Amino acid sequence: MIIYNVTVNVDAEIHEDWINWMKETHIPDVMNTGYFLENKICKVLSTQEDETGHTYAIQYTCKTMDDLDEYQEKHATELQEDHTERYKGKFVAFRTLLEVI
Numbered sequence: 001m002i003i004y005n006v007t008v009n010v011d012a013e014i015h016e017d018w019i020n021w022m023k024e025t026h027i028p029d030v031m032n033t034g035y036f037l038e039n040k041i042c043k044v045l046s047t048q049e050d051e052t053g054h055t056y057a058i059q060y061t062c063k064t065m066d067d068l069d070e071y072q073e074k075h076a077t078e079l080q081e082d083h084t085e086r087y088k089g090k091f092v093a094f095r096t097l098l099e100v101i
Helices: 012-031 065-087
Strands: 002-010 038-043 054-062 091-099
Touching (some): 002 012, 002 065, 012 038, 012 054, 012 065, 054 065, 065 091
């Protein structure tokens, strides 16, 4: 199993809109691609001393790296662009891959 983890820090001023949009629109859109088995959205509790805003880790689980590669090839760019267009300049994000062992 592979976990595609997207960690996002969002500005406090858009926090409520962002969390609602993620839950109601973005995460369902990602799940509707059919590549992921489940998802979780987690609030990061351990933050840096000078960090502002709110940080979340959104985790999508898929069976194989091939599934993730195909998702990234066919869907990721468009979905990421939707997010960037909506919240441009109000967030930072990075992605990591994890393997469940």
